[in-house]
Amino acid sequence: MPFAQLNDVKLRYAVDGDRSRPALVLSNSLGTSLEMWDPQVARLSEHFYVIRYDTRGHGQSEVTPGPYSIAQLGGDVCGLLDHLGIGRAHFCGVSMGGITGMWLALHRPSRVDRLVLSNTAAYIGPHDNWTARAEAVRRDGVASIAPAVVSRWLTPEYALAHPEQVQSLIAMLGATPAEGYAANCIAVRDNDLRKQVSGIRAPTLVIAGSGDLPTPPADAQYLLSEIAHASYVELDAAHLSNQQQPEAFADTVIRFLLAD
Numbered sequence: 001m002p003f004a005q006l007n008d009v010k011l012r013y014a015v016d017g018d019r020s021r022p023a024l025v026l027s028n029s030l031g032t033s034l035e036m037w038d039p040q041v042a043r044l045s046e047h048f049y050v051i052r053y054d055t056r057g058h059g060q061s062e063v064t065p066g067p068y069s070i071a072q073l074g075g076d077v078c079g080l081l082d083h084l085g086i087g088r089a090h091f092c093g094v095s096m097g098g099i100t101g102m103w104l105a106l107h108r109p110s111r112v113d114r115l116v117l118s119n120t121a122a123y124i125g126p127h128d129n130w131t132a133r134a135e136a137v138r139r140d141g142v143a144s145i146a147p148a149v150v151s152r153w154l155t156p157e158y159a160l161a162h163p164e165q166v167q168s169l170i171a172m173l174g175a176t177p178a179e180g181y182a183a184n185c186i187a188v189r190d191n192d193l194r195k196q197v198s199g200i201r202a203p204t205l206v207i208a209g210s211g212d213l214p215t216p217p218a219d220a221q222y223l224l225s226e227i228a229h230a231s232y233v234e235l236d237a238a239h240l241s242n243q244q245q246p247e248a249f250a251d252t253v254i255r256f257l258l259a260d
């Protein structure tokens with residue numbers, strides 16, 4: 001897979017689909033890599049020029065010295081679009097990826113066409129838990145927290161019925177570099193866009209998971225109530241609804257992005 005050398009970071013990315021189609025950027029959640037989008041990429045690339053990347057500090061992207069900020073992660077998306085010669089794109093992010101999308105829509109609105117905010121929130125607390133999580137992974141490695149974190153990504157019933165998917169997500173999370181994970185924990189910890197999201201002007205789809213504990217439907221409904229041109233879909237899923245409901249997730253995103 002190719003790498004883009006930006007100002008201060010090298011990002012791994014992948015492109016799928018015909019370059020003449022509208023561009024769609026997919027942004028991963030904390031502790032995943034661009035492979036988190038494998039269940040959707042074939043469907044999405046029938047309609048879009050799909051750009052996926054490993055967020056700074058994740059997957060095979062560079063781990064630059066932390067802590068990171070959401071502004072830095074948003075700047076990376078602009079740098080990647082510049083690298084690819086793309087001015088404006090649809091943007092879809094899960095959790096931390098969704099926060100990156102909110103930042104872009106607020107601070108670089110000319111780069112964002114339509115916005116999909118999945119399993120995310122304007123603020124994900126509590127503050128001290130992020131500090132403790134960053135310290136834990138620096139001390140004991142990301143693998144030490146992987147089973148507990150992945151238990152929040154899929155509902156218990158679904159996880160029981162899909163043990164191989166659970167193991168694969170635990171492996172993806174466990175492969176995240178500890179310093180990169182910790183630096184991104186601080187970016188999530190220090191982000192609070194609750195008073196700003198009403199400034200988002202991009203047409204926005206908010207996707208919630210009915211069983212999402214880290215970013216419950218109430219967080220999604222807050223985004224719905226604050227963002228002027230927002231719609232809402234709730235899927236029967238936990239925190240990573242694109243993993244638990246791969247087809248419904250792809251259908252929902254495609255319907256929204258292609259609507260008149």
Ligand SMILES: O=C(O)CCC(=O)CC(=O)O
Pocket residue numbers: 028029030031094095096097124149150152153188214239
């Ligand atoms: O998933 C994210 O990007 C941030 C929220 C998070 O890590 C939730 C969790 O699994 O505890």
